[in-house]
Amino acid sequence: MSPPIPYVNSADLHALLPTTVIAAAGLLALVVDLFMSAGRARRWIAVAIAAAGLVIAGVLTAQQYGHSYPAFGGAYMQGGFAVVLGEIAIFATLVSLGLGIGIGRDDQVAGTTAIVLWSTCGALLMAGAGNLMMIFLGLELLSLGLYCLCAMSVRSAARESGLKYLLLSSMASGFLLYGMALLFGGTGSVALAAISAAPPSPLIALGAGLFLVGIAFKLSLVPFHSWTPDVYEGAPLSVTAYMSVVTKAGALGVLGRFAYAALPPATANAILLPVWTVAAISMIVGNLAALQQIDMKRLLAYSGIGQVGYIVAAFAGQTPLGLRYAIFYLAAYTFMNLGAFAVVALMLKDADGSLGVGAFAGLAYRRPWLAAAMTFFLLSLAGLPPTAGFTGKILILASSVGAGYWWLSVLLIAGTAISVYVYFKIVRAMFVRVDEAHVRAERSTNPLPWISIAVCAAAVFVLGIYPLAPSDIIPLAK
Amino acid sequence: MTPYGPVAIYLAVALAAALLFTVLPGLMAQRKPNAVKSEAYECGVEPTSDVSGRFPVRFYLIAMLFVVFDVEAASFYPWAVQMHQLRVFGLLEMIVFVIVLGIGYAYVWKRGGFQWR
DSSP: OOOOOOOOOHHHHHHTHHHHHHHHHHHHHHHHHHTOOSSTHHHHHHHHHHHHHHHHHHHHHHHTTTOOEEEGGGTEEESTHHHHHHHHHHHHHHHHHHHTTSSSSTTTHHHHHHHHHHHHHHHHHHHHBOBHHHHHHHHHHHHHHHHHHHTOSSSHHHHHHHHHHHHHHHHHHHHHHHHHHHHHHHHSOOBHHHHHHSOOOHHHHHHHHHHHHHHHHHTTOGGGOTHHHHHHHHSOHHHHHHHHHHHHHHHHHHHHHIIIIISOHHHHHHHHHHHHHHHHHHHHHHHHHHTTOOBHHHHHHHHHHHHHHHHHHHTGGGOHHHHHHHHHHHHHHHHHHHHHHHHHHHTOSSTTSOOBGGGGTTHHHHOHHHHHHHHHHHHHHHTOTTSHHHHHHHHHHHHHHHTTOHHHHHHHHHHHHHHHHHHHHHHHHHTSOOOGGGSOOOOOOOOHHHHHHHHHHHHHHHHHHOTTHHHHHOOOOO | OGGGHHHHHHHHHHHHHHHHHHHHHHHHOOOOOOTTTTSOOOSSSOOOSOSSOOOOTHHHHHHHHHHHHHHHHHTHHHHHHTHHHHHHHHHHHHHHHHHHHHHHHHHHHHTTTTSOO
């Protein structure tokens, strides 16, 4: 008889406890909904169960801070930056669910809430993934849920969004999987650590290239970004807000661990140079394309492409500080982006609708507080003080200059200059007096986005004036 | 690259065989078509319409549910093969799996997913 397989121990299960709690909250939301009568109360109960689960998972994740442990034989790396990325994903899920109190019709909310929670589980697994299998498992768990969520609306644009995302994302998963197969062929192991230990070979270089194409698709970096505006525009607002942060948090976790821990130091720079190039193109093209958008969701999609370019640029040269600064900027992006989405949600009567840039005309005179909040978030997205966006960009510039990537820094500044124009077009529109009869002014009856706005604005401000925070609070990858 | 040699040979043989079996009959066959031979090869009655017609969306629901539960049932097999080695841990894992599966089943049932309407 063969010797017993080394089973999991309680520390392994403890590492996955936050994920388990979120998954269980999804099941609970489904079961409770079965015994509810029709009505609006169903929405609130499903979202309340999800919120409770997310808060508990957030606390549990926070307790893992500083306790690094390779669970399941290194498949899931507890602690390290997985904690920060996990908190970002959990916070973004909470805010997204609040934007429209769940997604879809009253009788669909329990189902969609469960799917959102399970997708978040996928993002958490990706953030902590220590081997190729776990990366793929997390990615598919995240993506499968999103295919359904994108189509969760009666509008035909939503169907288009879901189908487009399904087809293109499956294609990217194919690239990723093929890359993983070659990496496995080259090293004989699925563990990321084994890749850096293996002697350099063409198989590893090719595998890493295909793998990075798949990840660049999920991050919507420029040559692989064409799906983003269409999918963001068609999907319900809550789903767009969710995708813009949670998928990025998961994919950046994978990219960070791959760039820092998996590639052999000798060849890492050559393998990763295309990634920095792609990030640089994203900063320019994303912001240039955002100039022409008249739909708010499309504009935020293109601006997100530029922002992800900045974040990936922080990895250039794989300096330890770069990783911290990338995560800091991701946190800043989370707050300013979700804040902007919450403002958009408050300007829609139906959380399912779309909002043109024209709706912002004269907003400062109709709803001054909302305009003030939007201005603050746009300032941060543009990277002006005293906001987190400014601090984050300074840190990324410091990192890329320190690593010797001058050209990347120059392009980052050029991209920022273009983006200022993009965001200030909206700011200007808000402060210009217009005839109210020409503006389609809607209001949401849902008070929850105000809470998100308050939290996000406070976070953007605090992260902006306390720039020493990232190097102190964000631990390293290993 | 040596371990991949057999894979390359396998691919080459598969490609050659596929080409051989599809191209060669076309080149060697004698053609004497008549009305009966040109009919669609079907048992029984003549097809009356195009096969790619529309059919109700509820078939998709049933098909989807079948695939979901079929695949989940298939995950019992690896556990059953290794049941004695996995001992209590495997049993507990499987109980959790069955509970999750059961909740999904109850949800579909209660929401009327099994009704033909």
